[in-house]
Amino acid sequence: MTPAGPLLSLRSVTKRFGAATVLDDITVDIKESEFLTILGESGSGKTTLLRIIGGFEQATSGELWMLGKRLDTQPPNRRNINTVFQHYALFPHLSVFENVAYGLRAKRIAGAELSGRVDAALTQMKLNEFSRRRPTQLSGGQQQRVAVARALVNRPSLLLLDEPLSALDANLRRHMQAELKALQREVGITFVFVTHDQEEAMTLSDRIVLLRHGRIEQIDAPREIYNRPKTPYVASFIGYTNLLTALIKDGRARIGSLEWPHKSDQQEALFSLRPEHIKIVKSDDAGATGGLRCRGSVRSRVFAGASELLEVDCEDGLQLKIRVPGQIALANDVIVEVPLERLVPLVT
Amino acid sequence: MYSRSYRAAVIIPPLAWVSVFLIAPYIFMFCFSFWQVRSQTIVHQWTLANYRQLVENPVYFEVLLRSARIAASVTLFALLLGFPLAYFVSFRARRSKDLLYQLVIVPLWVSYLVRAYAWKTILGSDGVLNTILTSSGLLRHPAEFLLYSPFAVVLTLTHIYTPFVFLPVYASLEHIPKEMIETSQDLGASRARTFWTVVFPLALPGVIAGATFAFVLSLGDFLSPLLVGGPTGVMISNVVVSLFGAAYNWPLGAAISACMLLLVIALISGTERLQNRLRYRGM
Numbered sequence: 001m002t003p004a005g006p007l008l009s010l011r012s013v014t015k016r017f018g019a020a021t022v023l024d025d026i027t028v029d030i031k032e033s034e035f036l037t038i039l040g041e042s043g044s045g046k047t048t049l050l051r052i053i054g055g056f057e058q059a060t061s062g063e064l065w066m067l068g069k070r071l072d073t074q075p076p077n078r079r080n081i082n083t084v085f086q087h088y089a090l091f092p093h094l095s096v097f098e099n100v101a102y103g104l105r106a107k108r109i110a111g112a113e114l115s116g117r118v119d120a121a122l123t124q125m126k127l128n129e130f131s132r133r134r135p136t137q138l139s140g141g142q143q144q145r146v147a148v149a150r151a152l153v154n155r156p157s158l159l160l161l162d163e164p165l166s167a168l169d170a171n172l173r174r175h176m177q178a179e180l181k182a183l184q185r186e187v188g189i190t191f192v193f194v195t196h197d198q199e200e201a202m203t204l205s206d207r208i209v210l211l212r213h214g215r216i217e218q219i220d221a222p223r224e225i226y227n228r229p230k231t232p233y234v235a236s237f238i239g240y241t242n243l244l245t246a247l248i249k250d251g252r253a254r255i256g257s258l259e260w261p262h263k264s265d266q267q268e269a270l271f272s273l274r275p276e277h278i279k280i281v282k283s284d285d286a287g288a289t290g291g292l293r294c295r296g297s298v299r300s301r302v303f304a305g306a307s308e309l310l311e312v313d314c315e316d317g318l319q320l321k322i323r324v325p326g327q328i329a330l331a332n333d334v335i336v337e338v339p340l341e342r343l344v345p346l347v348t
Numbered sequence: 349m350y351s352r353s354y355r356a357a358v359i360i361p362p363l364a365w366v367s368v369f370l371i372a373p374y375i376f377m378f379c380f381s382f383w384q385v386r387s388q389t390i391v392h393q394w395t396l397a398n399y400r401q402l403v404e405n406p407v408y409f410e411v412l413l414r415s416a417r418i419a420a421s422v423t424l425f426a427l428l429l430g431f432p433l434a435y436f437v438s439f440r441a442r443r444s445k446d447l448l449y450q451l452v453i454v455p456l457w458v459s460y461l462v463r464a465y466a467w468k469t470i471l472g473s474d475g476v477l478n479t480i481l482t483s484s485g486l487l488r489h490p491a492e493f494l495l496y497s498p499f500a501v502v503l504t505l506t507h508i509y510t511p512f513v514f515l516p517v518y519a520s521l522e523h524i525p526k527e528m529i530e531t532s533q534d535l536g537a538s539r540a541r542t543f544w545t546v547v548f549p550l551a552l553p554g555v556i557a558g559a560t561f562a563f564v565l566s567l568g569d570f571l572s573p574l575l576v577g578g579p580t581g582v583m584i585s586n587v588v589v590s591l592f593g594a595a596y597n598w599p600l601g602a603a604i605s606a607c608m609l610l611l612v613i614a615l616i617s618g619t620e621r622l623q624n625r626l627r628y629r630g631m
Contacts, residue, residue, distance in 0.1 A: 151534075
């Protein structure tokens with residue numbers, strides 16, 4: 001076994017539509033068997049990036065390489081990549097069976113091999129009983145499974161999914177997320193998944209590529225992205241956070257009355273502090289955990305089931321969002337403790 | 349919700365219009381077809397003689413057959429022209445799409461008569477085409493077969509009815525989601541395969557609608573055969589016209605019209621059923 005290189009390499013991929021730069025210098029290595037999510041708001045260029053990988057758009061500059069072979073010069077029908085489109089695009093004039101068989105027939109596969117592979121794909125997606133139906137006779141979730149089966153039956157080395165769950169209602173959506181994740185583990189095919197839903201990205205992915213205005217903000221595992229965001233955008237796009245500006249003087253950083261040693265050439269530094277990482281402590285005796293402390297009063301409480309989101313005004317004017325376990329008794333005046341290691345410095 | 353008088357005011361005018369100008373004439377036509385002519389007057393005496401004559405005299409059937417042949421040719425040629433044109437405008441034209449679409453529509457604003465007449469000046473023995481052919485030395489004498497022939501009728505009708513094929517075909521091509529064509533390519537199909545397995549089947553309702561238009565409208569056409577058809581290009585409607593005119597045999601003309609009407613209604617309802625079977629909602 002040789003150490004596996006990347007399955008797909010995007011090298012400086014740039015896409016312009018007229019004067020607008022939609023993708024700017026995108027370089028990513030996609031590994032074999034990983035679940036990679038391209039996350040971004042609408043207009044971030046995520047769908048364009050997917051379409052370039054699928055071959056439906058040409059990059060203005062940059063290259064795509066797949067297992068050592070140039071990919072971007074190949075038309076879509078010559079790429080060993082399949083796509084699940086947002087609206088599934090099932091062929092309405094063909095039965096479920098024929099939809100799934102479409103790719104195999106295009107490759108001149110027929111007879112027992114064809115029916116064997118189609119049946120296997122239908123079984124995998126629990127669609128056997130629907131094989132003679134037309135797509136319009138199926139529910140949204142079933143249609144989605146047909147679209148996935150139709151792509152996977154071709155045994156692609158890469159499966160692209162363009163917001164495939166966005167048309168489904170919340171419950172079905174969570175169910176399909178779990179199903180997709182399990183499926184990806186089972187078949188071991190690399191999934192590149194596009195979404196604007198950060199929660200979906202966190203749940204599903206091995207790694208997330210976070211796009212903003214056509215640039216990569218950060219590529220990391222969900223845990224890393226959440227705990228170690230690199231930029232203010234990442235910190236606030238993924239989950240809730242407190243963005244705090246500290247003044248730096250004589251090797252010490254200061255936010256309100258909070259003060260700690262910090263080395264920097266700048267006079268200011270920006271930090272992200274997750275609400276759930278801030279503690280409410282009982283007494284004023286400092287030092288047990290070594291966190292920074294200040295006194296404050298609770299301005300508002302928002303109940304969110306398992307947790308509660310507080311807004312606390314500290315005496316020194318600092319305002320913090322704090323997440324505490326739900327339904328705990330709280331006085332109006334509290335003491336807040338910030339663990340030093342939870343202050344994540346951001347690149348501005 | 350609405351008052352009685354308001355509802356009456358809204359419903360009665362169109363109902364009256366349809367009754368007076370559509371239903372009543374049809375009833376008259378059917379009545380006439382069961383009456384007869386005796387010594388130059390129409391006698392209101394019920395008989396099946398007119399229909400018997402249509403069955404027994406092969407002339408009428410032959411003219412009907414010729415009309416159907418001409419209409420079928422027109423349909424075929426209009427499809428061969430209209431489909432590729434619609435395909436091109438819908439999928440390939442990009443920036444000039446609107447302009448091309450308008451160019452196809454514009455001839456419909458020109459009087460039918462003018463368009464049919466134009467072919468007379470093109471095809472005639474001293475017409476545009478023959479002048480070019482003889483003056484360039486390709487022909488010594490003007491070609492006579494161009495005008496006053498079934499060929500001229502087919503040519504003229506094809507020109508006139510191609511937009512009627514173009515429009516429904518174009519509409520159904522425009523309704524095919526781009527994603528569906530991309531999916532086909534994504535699944536490994538070539539352009540040709542995508543066309544035959546996805547585009548064409550999904551455009552079929554439009555093709556059938558267009559073919560029905562072209563066939564039905566050509567079948568009942570009487571101006572083109574009158575202007576460019578000559579004696580060998582006579583169609584069924586010309587027979588009806590002459591029966592109502594010079595021949596003064598309204599009952600026989602009405603009988604032919606009734607048969608044509610039933611034929612066309614059967615045709616349209618058949619193709620409509622076919623279209624509905626091939627149309628996919630929620631595509």
